[in-house]
Amino acid sequence: xxxxxxxxxxxxxxxxxxxxxxxxxxLKAVDEVSFYIRKGETLGVVGxxxxxxxxxxxxxxxxxxxxxxxxxxxxxxxxxxxxEKRRQFTKQAQIIFQDPYASLxxxxxxxxxxxxxxxxxxxxxxxxxxxxxxxELLVTVGLDGSYGTRYVHExxxxxxxxxxxxxxxxxxxxxxxxxxxxSALDVSIQAQIVNLLEKLKKEKGLTYMFIAHDLSMVKHxxxxxxxxxxGKIMEITTSENLYNKPEHPYTKALLSAIPIPDxxxxxxxxxxxxxxxxxxxxxxxxxxxxxxxxxxxxxKCRMEEPALTQIEEEHFAACHRCGEF
Numbered sequence: 279x280x281x282x283x284x285x286x287x288x289x290x291x292x293x294x295x296x297x298x299x300x301x302x303x304x305l306k307a308v309d310e311v312s313f314y315i316r317k318g319e320t321l322g323v324v325g326x327x328x329x330x331x332x333x334x335x336x337x338x339x340x341x342x343x344x345x346x347x348x349x350x351x352x353x354x355x356x357x358x359x360x361x362e363k364r365r366q367f368t369k370q371a372q373i374i375f376q377d378p379y380a381s382l383x384x385x386x387x388x389x390x391x392x393x394x395x396x397x398x399x400x401x402x403x404x405x406x407x408x409x410x411x412x413x414e415l416l417v418t419v420g421l422d423g424s425y426g427t428r429y430v431h432e433x434x435x436x437x438x439x440x441x442x443x444x445x446x447x448x449x450x451x452x453x454x455x456x457x458x459x460x461s462a463l464d465v466s467i468q469a470q471i472v473n474l475l476e477k478l479k480k481e482k483g484l485t486y487m488f489i490a491h492d493l494s495m496v497k498h499x500x501x502x503x504x505x506x507x508x509g510k511i512m513e514i515t516t517s518e519n520l521y522n523k524p525e526h527p528y529t530k531a532l533l534s535a536i537p538i539p540d541x542x543x544x545x546x547x548x549x550x551x552x553x554x555x556x557x558x559x560x561x562x563x564x565x566x567x568x569x570x571x572x573x574x575x576x577x578k579c580r581m582e583e584p585a586l587t588q589i590e591e592e593h594f595a596a597c598h599r600c601g602e603f
Contacts, residue, residue, distance in 0.1 A: 293347035307333040309509035320486040322500030372446040376458040378438035389426030395449040436467035515593035
C-alpha cells in the first residue's frame, strides 16, 4: 500500500482487533488489514454480517482499542493520542450509528442530544447561540428547527437517523464513519438518507467511511469500495472497477446477488451461489479465508493465505487465481 502523511486523511497499516471470549477463545474480528482514505472521498466497506467491517470502523476512530497495527489520522497515531490532541481528534472524527433509536438517549430532548458536542468543544458562547446552532443543524438535515423540544420516541426511524446525523455534524467534523446508517430504515427512506449524506459531503467537504451490506447503495455513494470477509480484505478498488470488472470470487458472488429491477433481465442473470455457511470467526479456515466456499479453490488456496496484491492502479485483491476466471 502507498504511504505518505500528506496524501491520506486516514492510513491504516496491519490493523488487528481481537476479542477474548472466555479463557480459551479468541475472536479475530479484524485481522491484519491495511488501507487508506483520501480527504474528501468516500470509502465504502462491504461484506456479510460478521465480516468485521463495523469493528474496523470503530477501531479506526478509537472507540475500540487496537490489538496490533497502526491507524494514522493526518499522520498522527490515533491510539497514541492523549489530552488535548485526543480531544481535538474526537471533534474531527465522528460516527453515525446503525440503530438511530438505541444510539440516542430517550431521556434527553433532541436539542440536548445535539448540543452536547457543541458544549463539550465550546463551539458557541451562549445558550442563545447554542439554541440557534441546534435549530440550524435540524434544518440542515431536513427537519423542522422546532423539533429540538421533542423526545426521540416521537420520531420515525428516518427522522431519528437525521437527528443522529445532526449530532455528528454539531462539532464540525471532517471525517465521519457511517456505520450501516440505512440498514435499520425502510427501503423508501434509505435513498433519502444516502442523498442527504452526499449533499452534506459536497457542502461541508466531508470524508466518509461508509459501512454497509447493500452493494447497490454503496455503488451510489462510494468513490472506492473495500470488500471484507472474516476479518480480512478480499478486494479494494474504485467503485467503477469493482462493479464493472471485479477480480475476487467473493466480490463476484456478492455482486451477482444484487437484484435487477427489470424482471426479464433478472430472470436471465447468472447467480453465483456460495457453498456452505460462513465459517466460525473463532476457527477460520487455513489458507484463504474464503477457500471452503469458493468454486475456484485449488490446493494452494487451502494451504497458503493470499496476500493483498496490486492488480492495476487503485485495484488490489487477495486471490491466488486472480485473472484466471
